[in-house]
Amino acid sequence: MPENLLEVNNLKTYFFTRSGVVKAVDDVSFTMRPGEALGVVGESGSGKSVTALSIIRLVASPPGKIVGGEILFNGENILEKNNDEMTELRGSKISMVFQDPMTSLNPVFTIGYQIAETVKRHRKGISNDQAWQRAVEMLDLVRIPDARRRAKNYPHEFSGGMRQRVMIAIALACNPQLLIADEPTTALDVTIQAQILELMKGLAKEFGTALMLITHDLGVVAGTCEHVIVMYAGHIVESAPVRQIFQTPAHPYTIGLLQSIPRLDEKRGTRLTPIPGQPPDLSREIIGCPYAPRCPRVQPRCRQERPELKPVGRGEQLAACFYPS
Amino acid sequence: MAQQQMATSTATGTTLVEVKGLKVHFPIKGGLFNRTIAQVKAVDGVDLTIRRGETLGLVGESGCGKSTTGRAILQLIKPTAGSVKLNGVELTKLPPAELRKKRAEMQMIFQDPFGSLDPRFTVGQIIAEPLENFKRGNAREIREQVAHLLEVVGLNPYYVNRFPHEFSGGQRQRIGIARALALRPSFIVADEPVSALDVSIQAQVVNLLQDLQAEFGLTYLFVAHNLSVVKHISDRVAVMYLGRIVELAASEKLYELPLHPYTQALLSAIPVPDPEVEARRKRIILEGDVPSPVNPPPGCNFHPRCWKAQQICREVTPLLEEKERDHYVACHFPG
Numbered sequence: 001m002p003e004n005l006l007e008v009n010n011l012k013t014y015f016f017t018r019s020g021v022v023k024a025v026d027d028v029s030f031t032m033r034p035g036e037a038l039g040v041v042g043e044s045g046s047g048k049s050v051t052a053l054s055i056i057r058l059v060a061s062p063p064g065k066i067v068g069g070e071i072l073f074n075g076e077n078i079l080e081k082n083n084d085e086m087t088e089l090r091g092s093k094i095s096m097v098f099q100d101p102m103t104s105l106n107p108v109f110t111i112g113y114q115i116a117e118t119v120k121r122h123r124k125g126i127s128n129d130q131a132w133q134r135a136v137e138m139l140d141l142v143r144i145p146d147a148r149r150r151a152k153n154y155p156h157e158f159s160g161g162m163r164q165r166v167m168i169a170i171a172l173a174c175n176p177q178l179l180i181a182d183e184p185t186t187a188l189d190v191t192i193q194a195q196i197l198e199l200m201k202g203l204a205k206e207f208g209t210a211l212m213l214i215t216h217d218l219g220v221v222a223g224t225c226e227h228v229i230v231m232y233a234g235h236i237v238e239s240a241p242v243r244q245i246f247q248t249p250a251h252p253y254t255i256g257l258l259q260s261i262p263r264l265d266e267k268r269g270t271r272l273t274p275i276p277g278q279p280p281d282l283s284r285e286i287i288g289c290p291y292a293p294r295c296p297r298v299q300p301r302c303r304q305e306r307p308e309l310k311p312v313g314r315g316e317q318l319a320a321c322f323y324p325s
Numbered sequence: 326m327a328q329q330q331m332a333t334s335t336a337t338g339t340t341l342v343e344v345k346g347l348k349v350h351f352p353i354k355g356g357l358f359n360r361t362i363a364q365v366k367a368v369d370g371v372d373l374t375i376r377r378g379e380t381l382g383l384v385g386e387s388g389c390g391k392s393t394t395g396r397a398i399l400q401l402i403k404p405t406a407g408s409v410k411l412n413g414v415e416l417t418k419l420p421p422a423e424l425r426k427k428r429a430e431m432q433m434i435f436q437d438p439f440g441s442l443d444p445r446f447t448v449g450q451i452i453a454e455p456l457e458n459f460k461r462g463n464a465r466e467i468r469e470q471v472a473h474l475l476e477v478v479g480l481n482p483y484y485v486n487r488f489p490h491e492f493s494g495g496q497r498q499r500i501g502i503a504r505a506l507a508l509r510p511s512f513i514v515a516d517e518p519v520s521a522l523d524v525s526i527q528a529q530v531v532n533l534l535q536d537l538q539a540e541f542g543l544t545y546l547f548v549a550h551n552l553s554v555v556k557h558i559s560d561r562v563a564v565m566y567l568g569r570i571v572e573l574a575a576s577e578k579l580y581e582l583p584l585h586p587y588t589q590a591l592l593s594a595i596p597v598p599d600p601e602v603e604a605r606r607k608r609i610i611l612e613g614d615v616p617s618p619v620n621p622p623p624g625c626n627f628h629p630r631c632w633k634a635q636q637i638c639r640e641v642t643p644l645l646e647e648k649e650r651d652h653y654v655a656c657h658f659p660g
Contacts, residue, residue: 043523043525044523162614189615190591190594191611193594194608194610194611198610216524219596220596221598222597223596223597223600242600246598246600246601256525257524257525259528261527261553261598262553262558263597263598263599264553264556264580264592264597268577271535272528272532272557273528274531274532275525275528276529279523
């Protein structure tokens with residue numbers, strides 16, 4: 001049994017569009033241990049969702065294509081599997097929860113049917129009754145009140161928060177080893193977000209499921225994850241245990257992000273320090289560090305060479321910067 | 326910064342906007358002859374005063390009626406009942422021609438920087454439109470004003486002939502702000518002005534809004550669901566739940582000592598970007614979802630989710646009362 005559950009090495013996922021090649025994920029490497037909660041943080045277009053979609057091989061193709069690297073799951077390269085093997089893997093060993101709970105469920109089937117369908121697909125020889133029982137059990141587990149009756153309801157009879165619970169129920173129905181959640185609470189209200197995060201954290205612990213939480217909200221990561229990777233323009237710019245990301249951030253982008261968000265516990269009259277400019281256009285060739293045009297600490301070298309993700313001398317903390325702090 | 330604080334402190338006291346008993350009910354049609362079969366009580370009795378030069382934050386979850394309140398104050402939606410006064414003038418009873426003149430004094434910044442700008446207009450045309458409508462000068466003067474406005478919001482006047490699609494979300498939001506400022510309004514309703522923007526861009530727009538307030542002495546009603554942003558920008562904050570205001574206080578006070586159980590839960594649910602703080606915090610997890618505003622619960626409409634609810638909460642609607650100086654709360658058992 002390999003030590004790492006997931007090992008992503010030099011992943012490159014490009015989109016071939018009419019206006020050029022968009023390097024959405026460009027040379028990304030990271031690992032996940034079994035049961036670990038990993039946060040992936042970045043702004044829109046940073047490549048965090050495409051990284052996740054590459055792992056379960058759901059990148060829309062065309063225009064997208066995984067052009068390089070390897071993704072080892074339990075030591076096996078996912079990129080070498082054929083479609084049947086992937087279908088087998090998805091939902092049973094790796095599952096995913098998407099951002100939008102409104103469109104992720106099929107409106108013409110009952111909630112119970114949709115959970116049972118997943119169970120039947122992956123457990124050979126299970127009877128319809130048993131699959132339905134499992135569906136009710138899962139609804140109970142994600143704290144849908146009166147699960148037996150609610151299993152017969154259709155998605156439109158559920159609120160947004162409840163639908164996201166159903167998605168989690170479907171994702172966990174076959175005890176996967178890895179749960180990927182892509183902005184699972186962004187479409188939900190804060191009080192509902194708190195419910196869902198608590199639930200996912202609890203269930204992942206209970207089943208020993210590794211959790212990959214993709215979000216733009218640093219606050220969500222702080223309370224949920226053990227390790228964090230920060231992405232910018234298709235690259236990982238920093239990777240560190242959660243405490244270090246917030247206490248001793250090394251990459252100027254991470255520092256910039258932390259200074260630009262208002263905190264609920266800040267002092268009155270604090271002024272935000274925005275990051276100037278905008279993220280780069282990924283369809284153009286980027287020479288040097290992609291953050292250089294916005295970086296307050298930029299040096300001539302940053303505009304010529306791309307920095308590698310390297311240890312900054314504080315344990316597990318890595319940063320892709322020539323002049324980390 | 327000092328300038329901004331002075332602007333707020335010298336100006337507090339005088340009321341710019343006064344809202345009393347504001348109600349907005351949307352009819353649900355159906356059945357035989359398309360009769361009204363029910364009402365969505367989006368805003369159900371809101372009282373607010375907004376002081377000259379301040380920023381009043383209005384927060385709540387989706388469907389609580391915060392945006393509808395903002396729009397009803399500007400008379401973009403006709404209120405079902407209640408009164409709205411701007412500078413002492415009652416807006417709800419103004420004839421259309423008079424109301425149109427008043428619109429120069431009150432403007433809106435919208436959430437969606439993509440949908441709120443006409444794609445067929447150049448940036449110059451978009452910002453010039455209100456100036457032309459209100460005949461603020463000849464063509465040359467308007468051109469000069471547009472160039473000045475672009476500079477004020479931090480865009481290069483050179484962009485005047487470009488179209489909205491050539492700009493990023495943050496830049497478009499700046500165009501929307503320039504348009505709102507064109508007529509030199511005194512009051513601006515900003516409806517989720519940063520929530521569609523990326524985190525690193527949000528701070529740029531928040532700072533811009535604060536600078537403009539200091540420079541032009543603007544009064545804001547800042548409507549948003551993100552309490553961290555609202556707390557940052559607002560002098561006072563009103564919390565809405567299901568069409569009513571449940572608590573209103575100075576933003577520091579509301580955060581340090583929330584009195585309404587809903588505010589307490591809302592504050593505790595917001596993640597703080599600091600793992601140390603997160604580990605120490607106690608979280609109040611509310612059960613269930615927000616009830617439908619078609620058929621709100623009787624009494625205090627928060628009672629089905631409230632851990633303090635007693636018999637009286639199910640029967641009697643609590644009124645928004647001043648429990649401490651300048652701290653209003655609508656709860657039978659505050660604290």
